[in-house]
Amino acid sequence: MVIIIILLMFLPTGFTQNTIKYSNFTYQERSSVQANLTEAQPHILSISRYTDNSDTAVVRITRVNYYDYFTKNYCYEQRLLLRVIQSNGSVNEINYENAAEIQDINYCYIGNSSHNPIKIYPLFDQYILVTYTHATNTSDTTTYVDRGMVFDWNGNILSKLEFGPSYLYPGTNWYPIEFIVNNITPKDGFLRLSAVNGNETDSFKWSQYS
Ligand SMILES: *[C@@H]1O[C@H](CO)[C@@H](O)[C@H](O)[C@H]1NC(C)=O
Ligand SMILES: *[C@@H]1O[C@H](CO)[C@@H](O)[C@H](O)[C@H]1NC(C)=O
Ligand SMILES: *[C@@H]1O[C@H](CO)[C@@H](O)[C@H](O)[C@H]1NC(C)=O
Ligand SMILES: *[C@@H]1O[C@H](CO)[C@@H](O)[C@H](O)[C@H]1NC(C)=O
Ligand SMILES: *[C@@H]1O[C@H](CO)[C@@H](O)[C@H](O)[C@H]1NC(C)=O
Ligand SMILES: *[C@@H]1O[C@H](CO)[C@@H](O)[C@H](O)[C@H]1NC(C)=O
Secondary structure: OOEEEEEEEEEEOOOOOOOEEEEEEEEEEOOOOOHHHOOOOOEEEEEEEEOOEEEEEEEEEEOEEEEEOOOOEEEEOOOEEEEEEOOOOOEEEEEEOOOOOOOHHHHEOEOOOOEOOOEEEEOOOOOEEEEEEEEOOOOOHHHEEEEEEEEOOOOOEEEEEEEEEOOEOOOOOEOOOEEEEEOOOHHHOEEEEEEEOOOOOOEEEEEEEO
16 A cells, blocks of 8 residues: 655745745655554644744654544554655654553543644754653553653654653543743753642643753
């Protein structure tokens, strides 16, 4: 099975101009060998861009694995597939398949509003931050801890981060909430805002990483 993804890349030239430059390219995605994914087409879950290089996009693709009728959410193939698309049509593939680190809990949408536990943040140069949740016991949400990894375009892991306990709401329902923004000078790092459980009231926590 050969699957072709055609993406149009929009390159805004400024708010005062109406002209939008775009170009086409074709990229062939190899078929998947996981159990439930027969005939499933890959589709795009997120597209993000570098703040210091807006012509380069980081696209997360995935295939539907199954629909969870209990949580009423989709679950996706249990590996992380990123495609770095450069403006000249070059594509770098990052395929991360370690299910002991990014566990199956991360590959289903969660909650009432289809919240995605895995988030992708292009940092600068060839660096991409991926955040997810790791559990020592996936049946016990009090063991859930938010983590991050920095990948380069060759799929090497350059850094591992531990952010702290994942947010539970209400009570014991896992519902991670985070917001990450690059420093205005992306090479200097990023800020992370996250919801945290307190002993009386919940609150937000700011952290700075460099
Ligand atoms: C992009 O592809 C579409 C469909 O094949 C075609 O109609 C269009 O002319 C192409 N645009 C460019 C800029 O090549
Ligand atoms: C296949 O789908 C079932 C639910 O239909 C799920 O429990 C199982 O984990 C899936 N298998 C894989 C390898 O993802
Ligand atoms: C696109 O640009 C990158 C980096 O500048 C280069 O490594 C790659 O070979 C180029 N690809 C094509 C198809 O020109
Ligand atoms: C989801 O919806 C149920 C019932 O509609 C509600 O009790 C629960 O608090 C909601 N959960 C979240 C995380 O909003
Ligand atoms: C994992 O958590 C569940 C639910 O709290 C508990 O029943 C089970 O014993 C735990 N397993 C281990 C290995 O701690
Ligand atoms: C609960 O929070 C209060 C106020 O932040 C703090 O003084 C107290 O030590 C906390 N108690 C526990 C058991 O963590």
